[in-house]
Each structure stands twice: as structure tokens, then as C-alpha cells.
Amino acid sequence: MAALISLVIAEHDNQSLKATTLNAVAAALQISSEVDILVAGNGADGVAQAAGQIAGVRKVIQVDSPALADQLAEPLAAQILSIAKNYSHILAPATANGKNVLPRVAAKLDVAQLSDITRVVSPDTFERPIYAGNAIATVQSADSIKVITVRTTGFDPVAATGGLATIEKQSGDAAASNTSSSSFVGRELTKSDRPELTAAKIIVSGGRGLGSGEKYQEVVVPLADALGAALGASRAAVDAGYVPNDYQVGQTGKIVAPQLYVAVGISGAIQHLAGMKDSKVIVAINKDPEAPIFSVADYGLVADLFTAVPELTKALS
Amino acid sequence: MKILVAVKRVVDYNVKVRVKSDNSGVDIANVKMSMNPFDEIAVEEAVRLKEAGIVTEIIVVSAGPTQCQETLRTALAIGADRAILVESDADLQPLAVAKILKALTDKEQAQMVILGKQAIDDDSNQTGQMLAALLDIPQATFASKVVIAEGKATVTREVDGGLETIALTLPAVITTDLRLNEPRYVTLPNIMKAKKKTLESVKPEELGVDIAPRLKTLKVEEPPKRTAGVMVADVAALVEKLKNEAKVI
Numbered sequence: 001m002a003a004l005i006s007l008v009i010a011e012h013d014n015q016s017l018k019a020t021t022l023n024a025v026a027a028a029l030q031i032s033s034e035v036d037i038l039v040a041g042n043g044a045d046g047v048a049q050a051a052g053q054i055a056g057v058r059k060v061i062q063v064d065s066p067a068l069a070d071q072l073a074e075p076l077a078a079q080i081l082s083i084a085k086n087y088s089h090i091l092a093p094a095t096a097n098g099k100n101v102l103p104r105v106a107a108k109l110d111v112a113q114l115s116d117i118t119r120v121v122s123p124d125t126f127e128r129p130i131y132a133g134n135a136i137a138t139v140q141s142a143d144s145i146k147v148i149t150v151r152t153t154g155f156d157p158v159a160a161t162g163g164l165a166t167i168e169k170q171s172g173d174a175a176a177s178n179t180s181s182s183s184f185v186g187r188e189l190t191k192s193d194r195p196e197l198t199a200a201k202i203i204v205s206g207g208r209g210l211g212s213g214e215k216y217q218e219v220v221v222p223l224a225d226a227l228g229a230a231l232g233a234s235r236a237a238v239d240a241g242y243v244p245n246d247y248q249v250g251q252t253g254k255i256v257a258p259q260l261y262v263a264v265g266i267s268g269a270i271q272h273l274a275g276m277k278d279s280k281v282i283v284a285i286n287k288d289p290e291a292p293i294f295s296v297a298d299y300g301l302v303a304d305l306f307t308a309v310p311e312l313t314k315a316l317s
Numbered sequence: 318m319k320i321l322v323a324v325k326r327v328v329d330y331n332v333k334v335r336v337k338s339d340n341s342g343v344d345i346a347n348v349k350m351s352m353n354p355f356d357e358i359a360v361e362e363a364v365r366l367k368e369a370g371i372v373t374e375i376i377v378v379s380a381g382p383t384q385c386q387e388t389l390r391t392a393l394a395i396g397a398d399r400a401i402l403v404e405s406d407a408d409l410q411p412l413a414v415a416k417i418l419k420a421l422t423d424k425e426q427a428q429m430v431i432l433g434k435q436a437i438d439d440d441s442n443q444t445g446q447m448l449a450a451l452l453d454i455p456q457a458t459f460a461s462k463v464v465i466a467e468g469k470a471t472v473t474r475e476v477d478g479g480l481e482t483i484a485l486t487l488p489a490v491i492t493t494d495l496r497l498n499e500p501r502y503v504t505l506p507n508i509m510k511a512k513k514k515t516l517e518s519v520k521p522e523e524l525g526v527d528i529a530p531r532l533k534t535l536k537v538e539e540p541p542k543r544t545a546g547v548m549v550a551d552v553a554a555l556v557e558k559l560k561n562e563a564k565v566i
Contacts, residue, residue, distance in 0.1 A: 103446035112531035298546035
């Protein structure tokens with residue numbers, strides 16, 4: 001059998017390395033002891049430095065090119081493909097970026113992708129949730145290179161420091177020659193001083209029970225402030241326009257597993273439960289005692305959220 | 318401009334599936350099947366582009382067993398012009414489906430392919446990206462807004478921090494997110510009309526495509542169950558539990 005060497009695609013915004021990279025490295029280290037990280041960006045020296053300090057990493061490959069500034073799928077996939085043959089496993093966190101680019105890499109290599117793995121059984125066998133997490137499949141890949149996205153909640157992050165990886169700079173020619181078909185136009189990111197949803201220790205999430213975006217601000221936000229929590233929402237609340245799309249927790253939104261998840265006015269559709277049921281402690285506050293959210297909650301409170309949540313906020317402030 | 322839309326027949330999103338007792342898969346006998354919700358959004362978007370005079374013909378494709386004809390008829394009732402069923406009882410994995418769709422995109426000379434970002438059964442989120450790679454054309458995944466003008470698609474995408482907009486030269490592949498549109502209800506007259514539209518059936522081998530599965534499912538199990546928690550009487554009791562029992566605050 002060929003040597004097992006993994007490549008992890010770093011998640012970053014050219015400024016900072018995202019914590020989800022640490023979960024992907026954790027998965028990679030369960031596959032092989034040799035793990036390299038690709039930092040493909042533009043002016044991402046700081047990111048490469050940070051990646052080099054991740055515990056257990058052998059080498060950081062840094063590629064700097066204007067073509068990689070916005071993580072467009074076409075140049076980024078081309079850059080990954082230029083070194084893919086050196087690896088037995090190529091992994092990325094199952095973020096919007098990872099999901100966007102890795103299937104493109106897999107198809108070009110003519111291999112399958114394993115999406116959203118939650119456990120490494122062996123170097124060719126993995127567990128992954130299907131049907132919104134209502135079943136866990138154990139799948140084995142016969143392909144020469146395994147292309148994998150990692151569900152970050154399935155793996156505890158490795159330490160961000162303590163590593164002594166070398167940083168090797170490589171040319172961005174592969175990316176630069178793949179920029180003709182797509183271009184970046186603009187970005188509208190939700191501004192927030194809060195912890196990122198997928199990395200937060202505590203999340204307060206609001207649902208349709210709130211009735212409006214104003215009530216979300218009035219009721220959910222102060223509780224999140226009191227707890228130092230990230231803000232989340234159900235699909236219903238996002239569809240109704242209470243909060244931006246990136247707040248959505250669920251099967252097709254963000255998958256989270258914080259220490260504490262507080263669900264406010266969320267009924268608990270299976271698609272929502274799929275995104276948060278691995279949280280350590282779940283609190284549900286809902287006026288409907290039959291709401292399915294109570295079936296996964298450690299602590300349920302049947303109450304009018306408009307009085308109970310402010311009371312809770314006050315008790316915690 | 319011709320457009321191809323891919324649709325998948327899946328267990329209805331309201332059904333909570335059960336794992337088979339022999340751990341060979343989930344039990345989908347006698348459960349309600351529907352079009353994958355993201356694919357329904359893809360069909361709707363194509364129809365809106367046709368209504369806007371941008372698209373001239375919508376070809377809807379599904380790969381799977383004979384029963385996928387129902388899914389295709391639904392797409393025709395929403396407003397697709399004709400349908401192609403790539404009939405196979407095999408385990409069709411995303412790479413195989415991408416190869417099938419590549420063959421059909423080439424054959425039909427489609428300028429755009431729209432698909433759902435993810436099927437709600439295997440939750441893979443791969444086929445659109447793989448198709449774009451095989452065709453060597455650009456992709457815009459997780460679309461929440463699509464504008465077509467002057468040979469370009471300008472697509473707003475739902476990403477982790479919010480939204481981003483990219484421009485693609487056509488031909489291109491677009492995958493849909495939830496907020497791209499709200500699919501219309503199919504009306505009885507349109508269901509009747511859909512019955513008269515062409516539904517062609519081909520086999521994967523006629524397209525010269527290798528559909529051999531690459532991944533082997535060894536077993537399928539129930540996820541670990543969460544044990545039911547306790548109901549607390551009031552906010553004070555909740556705070557007490559969180560502080561002293563769960564110790565999370």
C-alpha cells in the first residue's frame with residue numbers, strides 16, 4: 001500500500017486561519033501521521049504562519065496569487081490538482097468553501113468524494129450521516145485518492161499552537177491559468193463581534209415563534225449578549241427574513257455542536273434537529289408542549305418566550 | 318438558450334426514515350417519494366428564466382428507476398418542455414450522475430445546467446460541482462439570486478459569512494439554495510398538459526457512461542439517541558440546572 005499522506009485545505013479569508021481547519025486536521029491525523037496544509041490565497045502570510053503552528057502538521061504549502069484571493073472554485077481546484085497526486089487523502093472542512101471546491105477536485109481526479117465524514121474507521125472507511133442525520137452510513141472507498149469533507153462537529157480540534165511545520169512557497173501558476181471563466185463581484189458579509197456560529201461554545205437560536213425580526217433583536221440578542229453566545233436561527237426564521245441566511249442551523253445550513261444550545265421559539269423540524277442535535281446541552285423554550293424540539297432537549301421550559309427569555313437574560317446578566 | 322435541469326426522486330422531506338433491522342440501508346418501501354426540494358427550486362428558476370424570455374427550452378433530466386417518470390412529470394407540470402429519464406436500477410453515486418449529465422449536456426448543447434445543491438437523502442452536495450469540472454466550465458453553487466445577461470450569469474451565493482456575488486461566462490453550472498425562489502404549485506391543467514409532453518428514456522450505457530459505484534456502503538445504523546431530558550417549571554429552575562447540574566454557564 002502506498003504511503004498515507006494527507007493534504008488539508010486551509011479555510012481562511014487571507015487575514016486569519018479559520019478554526020474549522022483545526023477540526024479537519026484532527027480528522028487527517030486519524031488517517032495518517034503525515035499531514036500537510038495548503039494555504040491558497042493572496043497575501044496570506046499570516047495564515048500560513050498560523051497554519052505552521054498547528055499541532056501535528058508536517059509542512060505548510062503556501063501559494064500566493066491574485067487568482068486565489070476570493071477562493072473561486074475554478075482556480076482553487078486547479079491549484080489543489082497541481083499537487084493532488086502527492087497525496088493519498090485530500091481533506092477540507094465541510095464549510096461553504098470546502099463543499100464548493102472539493103467535488104470539483106474529485107471529479108477531475110475521477111474519484112468519489114466522501115462528504116461530511118463524522119468518524120474515521122480506517123484510512124479507507126468512514127462514517128457519514130445521511131437523511132439529515134437520521135442514519136449513519138459506514139462507507140468504504142476503493143479510489144486511489146480519497147477526497148473528503150469533514151463535518152467539523154465530528155472531530156475535536158487539534159491545538160492551534162505547538163507545531164513546528166516548515167512553510168514552503170509554491171507558484172500559483174495553476175490557479176492563474178484558470179481565471180477566465182469566473183470572476184468575483186462582491187461580498188456582503190454579516191458584521192458581528194460575536195463568536196462564529198460553527199466555533200461558538202454557546203449558541204442562542206431563534207425561530208418562527210418570535211414572529212418578527214424586531215422581536216429577534218429584542219428577545220434573542222440580549223440573551224446571546226448575556227451569555228457571550230453566537231446567534232443562530234431556524235430555516236423558518238431565515239425564510240421569513242428575521243435574520244440573514246448565514247444564521248441558519250440545520251441539515252442544509254450550518255451544523256453546530258456547542259456546549260450549550262438554547263432554542264427559542266423553535267418547533268424543531270427534523271431538518272433543524274439535524275444541525276444541532278449533537279450539542280452537549282440543549283435548552284428549549286417554547287409555548288407548545290408538543291413541539292418536537294423537546295424530544296432532544298436536556299432542559300425544556302414550556303413558557304411564553306416573550307416573558308421567559310427576558311427573565312432568563314436578567315437572571316444571567 | 319437551452320437549459321438542462323436535473324431532478325432526483327427522494328424520500329419526501331416530511332418522512333422520518335427508519336434504518337432497516339439488518340443495517341443494509343434505510344427502509345424506503347411504502348414511503349412517500351417526492352422531487353428533491355432543491356431540484357424543485359431549480360426547475361422553478363428555469364421556468365422563470367423562460368418566462369423572462371432568456372431561456373428557449375428547458376430539458377429536465379432524472380437518473381434512476383422507472384418511477385422517476387413521476388418526478389419528471391412533476392417538473393413538466395411546473396413548466397419544463399421535455400424530459401429525459403436515464404433509466405437504471407443501479408446505485409447511482411454523484412460522480413456517475415455527473416457523468417450522465419455531462420453526456421446529456423454535450424448532446425443537447427445546453428448553455429446552462431441548474432441543479433439542487435444537495436439531495437436530502439444522501440446529503441452529498443457534489444453533483445453540480447462534479448458536472449462543472451467534467452465539462453470544464455465555471456460553477457456557482459448555493460445560489461440565492463441568478464441574473465443572466467450578455468452571455469454571463471451573475472449569481473449571488475449563500476456562503477458561511479453571508480452572501481457573495483460572482484460572474485460566470487456561459488456555459489455554466491448553477492446549484493440552488495433555499496432562498497432562490499419559491500416553487501409554484503402545480504395546477505391540474507398543467508398536470509394534464511404535462512402528460513402530453515415528450516418523455517424520452519435512455520440507458521446509461523447508450524450514453525457511453527461508466528456508472529460503476531466507487532463507494533461501498535458497509536452498513537447503515539441508527540444515530541446515537543439523545544436521552545429525553547427534563548422539563549423545568551420556570552426560569553429560576555432552568556438557571557439552577559444550567560449552573561449546578563450541566564455546569565455550562
